[in-house]
Amino acid sequence: MSSSIKTLAPGRREVNRKNNRDAILDAARDAFAAIGYGGTTVRDIIRRTNLASGTFYNYFDSKEAVFNALSEEIGSELRHLLRDVRRRATSFDSFIEDMFYTYFSYYANNRENYLLARSNRGRDGLNEVMQGPQVRAGLAELNDDIHKAIAEGVIPPLDVDFLTASLGGVAFSILDEMMERAPLDPEAAAQFATRLFMAGVQGTYIGDDVNDG
Amino acid sequence: MSSSIKTLAPGRREVNRKNNRDAILDAARDAFAAIGYGGTTVRDIIRRTNLASGTFYNYFDSKEAVFNALSEEIGSELRHLLRDVRRRATSFDSFIEDMFYTYFSYYANNRENYLLARSNRGRDGLNEVMQGPQVRAGLAELNDDIHKAIAEGVIPPLDVDFLTASLGGVAFSILDEMMERAPLDPEAAAQFATRLFMAGVQGTYIGDDVNDG
Amino acid sequence: MSSSIKTLAPGRREVNRKNNRDAILDAARDAFAAIGYGGTTVRDIIRRTNLASGTFYNYFDSKEAVFNALSEEIGSELRHLLRDVRRRATSFDSFIEDMFYTYFSYYANNRENYLLARSNRGRDGLNEVMQGPQVRAGLAELNDDIHKAIAEGVIPPLDVDFLTASLGGVAFSILDEMMERAPLDPEAAAQFATRLFMAGVQGTYIGDDVNDG
Amino acid sequence: MSSSIKTLAPGRREVNRKNNRDAILDAARDAFAAIGYGGTTVRDIIRRTNLASGTFYNYFDSKEAVFNALSEEIGSELRHLLRDVRRRATSFDSFIEDMFYTYFSYYANNRENYLLARSNRGRDGLNEVMQGPQVRAGLAELNDDIHKAIAEGVIPPLDVDFLTASLGGVAFSILDEMMERAPLDPEAAAQFATRLFMAGVQGTYIGDDVNDG
DNA sequence: CATGAATGAGTATTCATTCAT
DNA sequence: CATGAATGAATACTCATTCAT
Numbered sequence: 080m081s082s083s084i085k086t087l088a089p090g091r092r093e094v095n096r097k098n099n100r101d102a103i104l105d106a107a108r109d110a111f112a113a114i115g116y117g118g119t120t121v122r123d124i125i126r127r128t129n130l131a132s133g134t135f136y137n138y139f140d141s142k143e144a145v146f147n148a149l150s151e152e153i154g155s156e157l158r159h160l161l162r163d164v165r166r167r168a169t170s171f172d173s174f175i176e177d178m179f180y181t182y183f184s185y186y187a188n189n190r191e192n193y194l195l196a197r198s199n200r201g202r203d204g205l206n207e208v209m210q211g212p213q214v215r216a217g218l219a220e221l222n223d224d225i226h227k228a229i230a231e232g233v234i235p236p237l238d239v240d241f242l243t244a245s246l247g248g249v250a251f252s253i254l255d256e257m258m259e260r261a262p263l264d265p266e267a268a269a270q271f272a273t274r275l276f277m278a279g280v281q282g283t284y285i286g287d288d289v290n291d292g
Numbered sequence: 293m294s295s296s297i298k299t300l301a302p303g304r305r306e307v308n309r310k311n312n313r314d315a316i317l318d319a320a321r322d323a324f325a326a327i328g329y330g331g332t333t334v335r336d337i338i339r340r341t342n343l344a345s346g347t348f349y350n351y352f353d354s355k356e357a358v359f360n361a362l363s364e365e366i367g368s369e370l371r372h373l374l375r376d377v378r379r380r381a382t383s384f385d386s387f388i389e390d391m392f393y394t395y396f397s398y399y400a401n402n403r404e405n406y407l408l409a410r411s412n413r414g415r416d417g418l419n420e421v422m423q424g425p426q427v428r429a430g431l432a433e434l435n436d437d438i439h440k441a442i443a444e445g446v447i448p449p450l451d452v453d454f455l456t457a458s459l460g461g462v463a464f465s466i467l468d469e470m471m472e473r474a475p476l477d478p479e480a481a482a483q484f485a486t487r488l489f490m491a492g493v494q495g496t497y498i499g500d501d502v503n504d505g
Numbered sequence: 506m507s508s509s510i511k512t513l514a515p516g517r518r519e520v521n522r523k524n525n526r527d528a529i530l531d532a533a534r535d536a537f538a539a540i541g542y543g544g545t546t547v548r549d550i551i552r553r554t555n556l557a558s559g560t561f562y563n564y565f566d567s568k569e570a571v572f573n574a575l576s577e578e579i580g581s582e583l584r585h586l587l588r589d590v591r592r593r594a595t596s597f598d599s600f601i602e603d604m605f606y607t608y609f610s611y612y613a614n615n616r617e618n619y620l621l622a623r624s625n626r627g628r629d630g631l632n633e634v635m636q637g638p639q640v641r642a643g644l645a646e647l648n649d650d651i652h653k654a655i656a657e658g659v660i661p662p663l664d665v666d667f668l669t670a671s672l673g674g675v676a677f678s679i680l681d682e683m684m685e686r687a688p689l690d691p692e693a694a695a696q697f698a699t700r701l702f703m704a705g706v707q708g709t710y711i712g713d714d715v716n717d718g
Numbered sequence: 719m720s721s722s723i724k725t726l727a728p729g730r731r732e733v734n735r736k737n738n739r740d741a742i743l744d745a746a747r748d749a750f751a752a753i754g755y756g757g758t759t760v761r762d763i764i765r766r767t768n769l770a771s772g773t774f775y776n777y778f779d780s781k782e783a784v785f786n787a788l789s790e791e792i793g794s795e796l797r798h799l800l801r802d803v804r805r806r807a808t809s810f811d812s813f814i815e816d817m818f819y820t821y822f823s824y825y826a827n828n829r830e831n832y833l834l835a836r837s838n839r840g841r842d843g844l845n846e847v848m849q850g851p852q853v854r855a856g857l858a859e860l861n862d863d864i865h866k867a868i869a870e871g872v873i874p875p876l877d878v879d880f881l882t883a884s885l886g887g888v889a890f891s892i893l894d895e896m897m898e899r900a901p902l903d904p905e906a907a908a909q910f911a912t913r914l915f916m917a918g919v920q921g922t923y924i925g926d927d928v929n930d931g
Numbered sequence: 932c933a934t935g936a937a938t939g940a941g942t943a944t945t946c947a948t949t950c951a952t
Numbered sequence: 953c954a955t956g957a958a959t960g961a962a963t964a965c966t967c968a969t970t971c972a973t
Binding site: 540541542543544545663664666667668670671673674675676677678679681682694697698700701702703704705706707708 | 753754755756757758876877879880883884886887888889890891892894895907910911913914915916917918919920921
């Protein structure tokens with residue numbers, strides 16, 4: 080009897096624990112987005128919470144730990160979404176557009192995560208926090224995708240690392256621009272990004288007088 | 293008596309003042325690049341200096357003030373260089389490539405500034421530090437350039453803000469990739485970026501099955 | 506209904522209560538020996554246990570309370586042993602040697618208690634912890650013993666308090682030295698201590714040139 | 719002119735620095751004596767001072783560092799005094815008595831240091847704080863002295879380490895007893911200790927019925 | 932009674948900033 | 953102006969203790 084209850088309802092304690100953990104994660108998301116990782120203090124996080132200062136340490140060891148949990152979360156969600164994209168791709172073009180679209184949509188629907196990621200982009204050096212394993216892995220997979228596309232003759236044999244970097248750069252920059260607009264239109268953004276990137280890759284542009292040495 | 297000494301060596305004070313200010317700026321560049329803006333303390337800066345802690349406040353009011361001075365400096369240098377590029381441009385293509393090349397070269401020759409900019413990119417929200425007025429102005433000028441190019445029929449009438457963003461995104465991402473290579477080859481990077489961007493802009497790529505709604 | 510269970514298993518509760526109390530005492534012994542009284546926290550104690558933190562307070566009010574319980578325990582054991590020694594003594598010499606031997610043997614067989622006592626020796630001032638009532642009482646009894654020995658003419662009429670102190674000092678210091686040796690040899694230690702103390706007491710040593718005062 | 723002033727008067731800054739350092743050392747002596755090393759916090763130290771909390775760290779890195787400074791100080795003073803004793807010794811007996819006397823006198827004249835040493839005696843395990851290098855070195859020298867005395871036939875060939883330990887034990891315990899009396903009489907204490915130790919060492923005491931197995 | 936999460940006061944330490952020299 | 957010690961607010965983190973389950 081009591082065991083069946085435990086199965087049906089998680090018990091107040093577990094529920095509360097989950098709630099508190101989530102409250103801390105949400106507060107941290109807010110804080111990191113607003114003040115950036117370096118500037119955020121643990122106090123900034125718990126201040127955005129109803130909890131006592133010590134409670135923070137029942138859930139995380141440090142602000143770095145919360146940050147890692149957050150970027151794991153975002154990275155994991157994005158990677159799963161992009162894995163599905165890869166799975167259902169029928170051509171390189173459609174893959175690229177679907178990927179842009181999925182990526183833009185994710186952040187359009189999670190503005191807090193967007194702000195968090197944006198505030199902490201490019202941060203590496205000692206901290207390397209937002210370039211966590213998830214992001215690295217995602218970029219590595221893209222690199223593979225491009226390698227394969229070249230091997231299959233779908234795109235010309237350009238510098239693969241430059242291409243991967245460009246893909247990321249276009250994604251970041253169009254994302255930033257899109258997020259400043261209302262209404263948010265991830266589809267238009269994806270079409271623009273895809274057109275630019277695919278035409279850029281396949282195009283036969285040849286500079287005219289660019290030979291300045 | 294002692295004042296006579298001060299009077300006799302007229303430029304001495306100014307020279308020393310300049311030296312100290314520069315020493316602080318250099319130390320701050322180091323520190324921000326290594327630890328990031330948020331993580332850097334005034335102590336981190338003066339520690340990289342022969343000066344006493346109090347001396348810092350004879351030159352700057354806070355770490356934010358030094359940071360602003362640094363980004364003014366970098367922004368100003370870059371804007372002057374890019375203004376020259378604009379002045380000597382003979383065509384949109386050549387302007388774009390020259391711009392990429394100049395931009396990449398600048399950071400190739402100033403790795404400290406690159407690290408500084410990189411560590412603090414995307415940081416805005418409350419701090420807005422690296423997106424200072426200089427950078428904003430530079431992007432605004434680029435926006436105008438693209439507007440004009442469209443008006444003159446040099447490039448198709450695409451979404452100007454998306455285009456400006458993309459130009460920046462490609463510039464950032466290729467720069468990052470280039471800076472990890474040895475030897476540094478800004479020319480190759482500029483050619484790649486130009487080709488990608490210009491073909492992307494002018495290309496007539498049309499997605500095939502991308503209409504997913 | 507549920508109370509019937511409680512009634513049916515009569516000693517169970519008391520047994521468990523005893524177990525938990527002992528577990529806490531053992532953990533505290535470990536902790537105090539390893540970290541010292543001042544440095545030990547209640548957390549250090551329960552961490553060495555399978556119990557939950559709150560359970561500690563079902564048995565003790567504070568770390569001081571556990572410490573007192575521990576020193577009561579050790580003091581009580583030692584006092585009983587030394588009382589037996591006193592009871593079976595046939596001469597002052599044999600009493601002293603038996604006492605040393607018993608004392609050294611006790612700690613040789615209870616290294617944890619030795620470490621505990623050693624780490625917290627001399628600690629009084631505000632805390633007075635290890636010089637608890639048991640130890641004081643033991644020393645008072647020794648003081649009486651010496652008084653009697655003097656009254657009976659067994660030893661010369663020296664300063665009794667200095668003598669008691671010396672007995673303790675020799676006991677402590679020889680104990681420390683013995684505990685660092687392997688194998689532990691409480692008998693040899695007792696013989697050495699007895700010889701030194703008894704000859705010292707009875708000896709007719711007269712300084713030669715020591716009259717400097 | 720100004721340099722001569724500097725030589726004659728240390729300058730307010732140095733004076734103040736010295737004063738503050740001394741104030742911290744004195745406060746720490748108080749605190750350690752009263753609460754013991756483990757129980758003392760840095761706050762306990764600065765609270766006994768007119769200084770601000772941060773000022774502590776201009777002089778010492780941690781409470782351990784102050785403690786080390788204090789025990790270096792005491793150890794160094796004692797070692798110098800005992801070195802003089804050793805130098806002026808004319809016989810082993812006179813050496814021992816002079817040593818006791820010097821030792822007792824030192825603490826009789828420095829009750830704060832006595833309390834400090836007493837509160838933190840026996841503290842080792844992880845902390846080993848009061849058994850610092852000075853004390854170890856002092857005991858090692860005593861060990862040598864006893865070795866030599868045996869080699870020269872001045873005292874019988876007893877267990878040297880036990881003897882050294884006993885010397886220390888007698889010194890500690892008589893010191894404790896003496897410090898509780900008024901007036902303080904280091905000379906009487908030294909005579910008692912010397913008599914006990916020297917007769918103990920030289921005496922021909924042989925236990926009678928000590929054969930307990 | 933046992934549990935272990937919540938609490939908030941307490942601790943060590945760092946920092947930006949001031950100011951006497 | 954340069955110096956560097958003093959300051960005390962702020963920060964990360966720990967702890968004893970309570971209390972709902």
